[in-house]
Amino acid sequence: MIGVAVGSGMAAAAAEAGGADLVMVLNAGFFRSQGVSSMAALLPLANANELTWEIAQRHVLPRVTRTPVVVGLCAHDPVLDLDAVLARFRGFGVAGVTNFPTVGFLDGQYREAMDQSGYSLAREVEMLAAAKRRDFFTVGFCFNPREAIAMAEAGVDVLNLASGFADYHPAESPGHQDDLDRAVAAINAVSGALRAAGRDAYLVVVGGPVILPQDAEQVFQRTGALGYLGGSSVERFPAAETIVQTVREFKLATVRDQRDRFGAITARSERMHELFETIRRVAQSNAAVLILGESGTGKELVAREIHRLSPRGAQALVCWNCGATSENLAMSELFGHEKGAFTGATSTYLGKFETADGATLFMDEVVDLPLSVQASLLRVLQEREIVRVGSQRTIPVDVRLVAASNKDVAGLIQSGRFRLDLYYRLSTVVLAIPPLRDRTEDIPLLVREFVHEFADRYACRPPTIPDAVMDRLMAHQWPGNIRQLRGVIERGFVLGGGGRFRAEWFEDVLAMDARIAAPAASHDARRDARGEGMAAKRARLPEVLARLGGSKAAAARELGVTRRTVYQWLQSRESSG
Numbered sequence: 001m002i003g004v005a006v007g008s009g010m011a012a013a014a015a016e017a018g019g020a021d022l023v024m025v026l027n028a029g030f031f032r033s034q035g036v037s038s039m040a041a042l043l044p045l046a047n048a049n050e051l052t053w054e055i056a057q058r059h060v061l062p063r064v065t066r067t068p069v070v071v072g073l074c075a076h077d078p079v080l081d082l083d084a085v086l087a088r089f090r091g092f093g094v095a096g097v098t099n100f101p102t103v104g105f106l107d108g109q110y111r112e113a114m115d116q117s118g119y120s121l122a123r124e125v126e127m128l129a130a131a132k133r134r135d136f137f138t139v140g141f142c143f144n145p146r147e148a149i150a151m152a153e154a155g156v157d158v159l160n161l162a163s164g165f166a167d168y169h170p171a172e173s174p175g176h177q178d179d180l181d182r183a184v185a186a187i188n189a190v191s192g193a194l195r196a197a198g199r200d201a202y203l204v205v206v207g208g209p210v211i212l213p214q215d216a217e218q219v220f221q222r223t224g225a226l227g228y229l230g231g232s233s234v235e236r237f238p239a240a241e242t243i244v245q246t247v248r249e250f251k252l253a254t255v256r257d258q259r260d261r262f263g264a265i266t267a268r269s270e271r272m273h274e275l276f277e278t279i280r281r282v283a284q285s286n287a288a289v290l291i292l293g294e295s296g297t298g299k300e301l302v303a304r305e306i307h308r309l310s311p312r313g314a315q316a317l318v319c320w321n322c323g324a325t326s327e328n329l330a331m332s333e334l335f336g337h338e339k340g341a342f343t344g345a346t347s348t349y350l351g352k353f354e355t356a357d358g359a360t361l362f363m364d365e366v367v368d369l370p371l372s373v374q375a376s377l378l379r380v381l382q383e384r385e386i387v388r389v390g391s392q393r394t395i396p397v398d399v400r401l402v403a404a405s406n407k408d409v410a411g412l413i414q415s416g417r418f419r420l421d422l423y424y425r426l427s428t429v430v431l432a433i434p435p436l437r438d439r440t441e442d443i444p445l446l447v448r449e450f451v452h453e454f455a456d457r458y459a460c461r462p463p464t465i466p467d468a469v470m471d472r473l474m475a476h477q478w479p480g481n482i483r484q485l486r487g488v489i490e491r492g493f494v495l496g497g498g499g500r501f502r503a504e505w506f507e508d509v510l511a512m513d514a515r516i517a518a519p520a521a522s523h524d525a526r527r528d529a530r531g532e533g534m535a536a537k538r539a540r541l542p543e544v545l546a547r548l549g550g551s552k553a554a555a556a557r558e559l560g561v562t563r564r565t566v567y568q569w570l571q572s573r574e575s576s577g
Helices: 009-017 027-033 038-042 048-063 082-091 108-116 121-133 145-153 176-196 213-222 232-254 270-283 299-308 327-335 371-383 409-414 420-426 440-457 467-475 481-496 507-520 534-547 552-559 563-576
Strands: 002-006 022-025 069-073 096-099 137-142 158-162 202-206 228-230 289-292 318-321 360-364 385-387 394-396 400-405 429-432
Touching: 002 009, 002 027, 002 232, 009 022, 009 048, 009 232, 022 048, 027 038, 027 048, 027 232, 048 069, 069 082, 082 121, 096 121, 121 137, 121 145, 137 145, 145 158, 145 176, 158 176, 176 202, 176 213, 228 232, 270 299, 270 429, 289 299, 289 420, 299 360, 299 400, 327 371, 327 385, 371 385, 371 420, 409 420, 440 467, 440 481, 534 552, 534 563, 552 563
Parallel strands: 002 022, 002 228, 022 069, 069 096, 096 137, 137 158, 158 202, 202 228, 289 400, 289 429, 318 360, 360 400
Antiparallel strands: 385 394
16 A cells, blocks of 8 residues: 655645555645645644645645545544544545544653643544544554554554654665664564554554655565555655756756757767757758768767758658668668559558658668669659659659768778768768767766656656766766667666666676677777778878878778777877887
């Protein structure tokens, strides 16, 4: 059983949407919503029963349609007419009653004075027993074995074992596990006492150090508790953090010089900001664009931004991956086919070019197209018309083409696997996306982005990323680039359940990358599509730099290596010279 103690209609509706088994309306929830501690519920700030009923009647009951509502009653109100109150509850559809505010939260001299004056927990037990006799569902706050047994003997439906008011501390804070251990011991003591007294009670827990889902999970594993009732932990703590983060995000969105987000792309590095500016200029034209970059760098996102910012942006972007496609399938997918054109062609099919007429077609891994299809694609780009498979009729098309590849295009051209004339047609503008290892300053920004994405998906607050973990992530080479980083962050949510990230969760993934990269680092073992090893590329570096006017970035692209590798080779030559 998962219950939520609320102080507002919004919180109640959200709890129902989240699947709560019951909603408890307590005056403590009202004070939490005002930004003060739940402890204020025990102070003489307002008549507890009148305040709680106003919240229930005006705000909660109108907004909760499926979930039982339990209302807190102070049994010690000297003017409480229980029969009249319960009749009113029944008329409004209230399902149950709980003893709140309760003297159980008081201790020491204050509690002794209350007991001596007749305001003991026994009066609350009597109130719950009376409500039970009138067929109301009852939830009893209790604090020790003696009180739990008394409530069980009175027939209270659910015993709510309280460990004090929840006081939020990060799960990794010193002493949190010690507090949980003490709470577990107290729960087991109550369970044991109930069994010894022959009472088969339904026991749930509330408050104290049980503030996170993983805390509740630990309690369920180590005790006989059958549920959890949360107030601050599900209403105040996450709401406060969410509001803080949301306001910060809106604040960032209003800063005029905030440049780290470009549509769906997030980056802080200078190279990516230069790419953003190029995309803005390119988008306004109708020129073909070739996007080059390693797998996982975000080539499709770049294509989407080109389309979104273009005059064609009102139409849908059409995407197609050319990888591992046979000649017949590629011709049909790109140009369509007529009914009866081949076995299985039971109807006319519009290919990607017709579908993208008036819009943009993104062809990923275009270099993987069979040579015969490359020839047909070249003709379409030149003539701006297609012929469906099985037809002789030409159909004019107005399509802006954006293509992409993660392969060594120059090597494929030299080996005869990609047509040079098609390359010239596709490469009016070439956009090179740098790998993540060459823009490590983007990693913290991307990590934050993914943390919030997965916190929303896994319904938990964004976890803490310790500096040591962030340093480890920034030092890694990331052969799978942003896609791999995103997967690693999700792994942290799967393993940690929203808790503080730990480096050991990622070490096996990072170590596997190192093992894969080790053989490839050998100069003679690593070969590209030209059959050229790293030693040969290094030997050609001076000639390439001289021809390209000393541009290290251009030399790195031509040689098929990273810019960092070029700098390392140059530093090695200087030190050896």
